[in-house]
Amino acid sequence: MSEKVLMKGNEAIAEAAIRAGCRHYFGYPITPQTELAAYMSKRMPKIGGVFLQAESEISAINMVYGVAGSGKRVMTSSSSPGVSLKQEGISYIAGSDLPALIVNVQRGGPGLGGIQPSQSDYFQATKGGGHGDYHLIVLTPASVQEMADLTSLAFDLADKYRVPAMLLADGTTGQMMEPVELPEEKTVSVDKPWAVTGTGMKRKHNIINSLYLQPDELEKMNFERFERYKLIEENEVRYESYLTEDADIVVVAFGIAARVSKNAVNEARRQGIKAGLVRPITVWPFPKKALADLSKTAKGFISVELSMGQMIDDVRLAINCSRPVALCNRAGGMIPSPDEVLDSIKKMQEGI
Amino acid sequence: MNCKTTIFPRVTLFCGHYGSGKTNLAVNYALFLREKGLRVSLADIDIVNPYFRSKDSEKELKEKGVGVVSLPFANSSVDLPSLPSEVYGLVQRRDIYAVLDIGGDERGALALGRFAPYIKEENNYDMFFVVNFYRPLTPDAKSALEVMGEIEAACPLRFTGIINNSNLGEITSPEDIEKTAGKAEELSRLSRLPVRYTSVNETLKNTVSAENLFYLKLQKKVF
Structure with a gap:
């Protein structure tokens, strides 16, 4: 490991990508991820790499498709509305079994929405997003350190399984x-x-291609791809467990929501409530087994999200609806406070 | 406060690489002038970054009697980099001390262009280059000098001093700061400008040995 530096999350992604061997970046600026592109524009020309600001998100993702086909490490980044524009290209990349990294620094939606933080692209990221049957490996950083570490990991996993990965x-x-x-x-x-x-x-x-006009051939491609997805689900689930061993109430949260939730769990413990936190680091594959195991001892779950409640569905499915699952959420760019999460924990404690 | 400077120019501008700590310094410097008994207003004219702005500290500053002028849409969900007309007032009327928080890099400094003629004419200003040598794109004097040059090329004003704001956030140790003194001196030599302050979080009071320490009282919130 090298010396510590002080970085913005967006810059950490850019620098980590470069250090992971990525020399091809295609993007189109959008708040709040612009520093990533700005950083790439300064660094790439100095190291013989390519920074290209495309005329649109759609052309950027198709440039990613092209470079990915040549086997080089390649990435694009955007924020919610821009990532929506990229969905067609992402589906083509997935359908052609190519590794690539797509970064989504989410902002509030739907539509143009706002520029403040959000997690409301969870469904889009974990359930496909574009057309057809496919998955992305989806990693969710909760610190600037993880912005760097998970970027590096995303490239490795994408190459290993020949699937696009999303940060x-x-x-x-x-x-x-x-x-x-x-x-x-x-x-x-x-x-x-x-x-x-x-x-x-x-x-x-x-040949790099996603077009298979013979239905039996296309079906075979889908079956084969899902065999690989099965391997990913078996081997690549990542999550952090915090004070869950004896927890009555398990808070489930990722990214910035997990940081807020950790503070709330600590405060709940101080007040004598047995609360714990599961922080999914991969949201696809989702840590189903970890939650299913906890549902044997925990009395209830709370999904903390910066959305109207999306991950909560995966929590319910993971535990087969065997325990109550509550939602603690803010939307539109707002972040729940530790007190709001604590209130949610207390309310559940009273109810169970 | 351990500052040798006793006479303050009427206008103080904080510029630097983005993420160097300009906003934090501007906020604390405005408070510092206020504590000297001066009438002071802080203007946020960062047209680059819509997150983490001096408006975040507006309540604390106003309570302490510091005026705050910010972009009409700062901290709202509107990403519209317009400049408030009050900044003209602040720059033109000479009965109040003005602290200006300028956006990062040369892009941020562009916003200064329209106010610069007034500042230049009055010729009673400090323009500080804020540098954090722990930022990856300004790891040494040479790269910092490059950013300085880019900013000066984008606005018609010249820097008058350097503030060494080297830090690693919450985990900063006194040694981390002291280690950067050499780089700050080299930047001073290359730019022929004095290192006016070394800024340090107040929690590190009396632990750092450096000349002209400036203690930062207000800190941005971190989750």
């Missing part, structure tokens, strides 16, 4: 500044025999 952050984690230890620069040597890199007249040419 699902929010305006606060993007904008806040914290000390961070950046990962060491690594030389990536992932074997990509499928990449379009020129045959050298020595092999049959590779």
Whole structure:
């Protein structure tokens, strides 16, 4: 590990991507992720990389599609409305089994919405987003350090499984500044025999494609892809458990909501309430088993979200609706306070 | 407060690389002038960043008698980088001390252009370059000098001093700050400008050995 520096979350993503071997960035500016693009625009030309501000989000994601087909590490970043525009391209990338990184520094919606932090793109990120049957590996950082670490991990996982990965952050984690230890620069040597890199007249040419007009062939591609998704669900679930061992009430929250919730859990413990926190780090794959196991001992769950309640569905499914699940939420760019979460915990404590 | 300077120019401008701590310094400096018994107003003319602004400290500042002028849409969900007309008043009327929080990098400094002629004409100002050597794009004197040059190229005013605001946020140790003194001196030599202050969080009072310490009392909220 290198020396600590003070960085904004958005910058940490950019620098970590560069250190993970990404030399291709295509994007279109939007608040609150602009520092990421700004950082790339300063750094990429100095290290022989490509920073390109495309004419739109749609062209940016298709440039990502192109570079991903060549097997190079490539990324784009945007915020909610911009990520909506990218969905068609993301579906094509998933349908062509290509690794790439898409960063969403979420802001309030729907529509143009606002510029303050939000988590209301959870459904879009975890349930597909574009058309067709597919998943992204979705990682949710809760600190500037994780903005860096999970960026690096996202590239590795995307390459390993040949799936696009998404870093699902929010305006606060993007904008806040914290000390961070950046990962060491690594030389990536992932074997990509499928990449379009020129045959050298020595092999049959590779084709990057998502079009299969024969239904049985397309079905086969879907089945094969879902076998890989199964492997990801078995091997790549990541989450943090905090004071859950003896917890009566388990708070489930990711990203900035998890930081607020941790404070609330600590205060609840001080007041004698057995509260704990599960912080999903991957929201796809979702930590189903961890929550199912806890449902054997916990009496109730609270989903804390910066949305009208999206992850709460996954919490309910994970525990098979065997316990009450409450929602503690703010929307539109507002963040729940630790007191609001604490009130929610107390209310559930009284009810169970 | 351990400051050698006793006479303050009427206008003080805080510029620097984005994320260098300009806003935090501007807010604390306005409070510092107020505590010297001066009538002071703080203007936030950061047209670059719609998050974490001096408006966040508006309530505390107003309670202590510091005037606050911010963009009409600051901290709302409107991303409209317009400048409030009150800033003209603040720059033109000479009976009040003005502290101006300028946006990051050369892009932020562009907003200064329209006010600069008045400031220049009065010629009673300090323009501080705020630098944090723990920021990844300004890790040394040379890169900081580059940013200084870009800012000066974007606005017609010249820097008058440097503030070494090197820190790692909440985990900053006195040694972390002291280690950057050499870089600040080198920047001073290269730019031929004095290091006017080394700014330190008040929680580190009496632990850092540096000349012209400036203690930061108000801190931005962190989750």
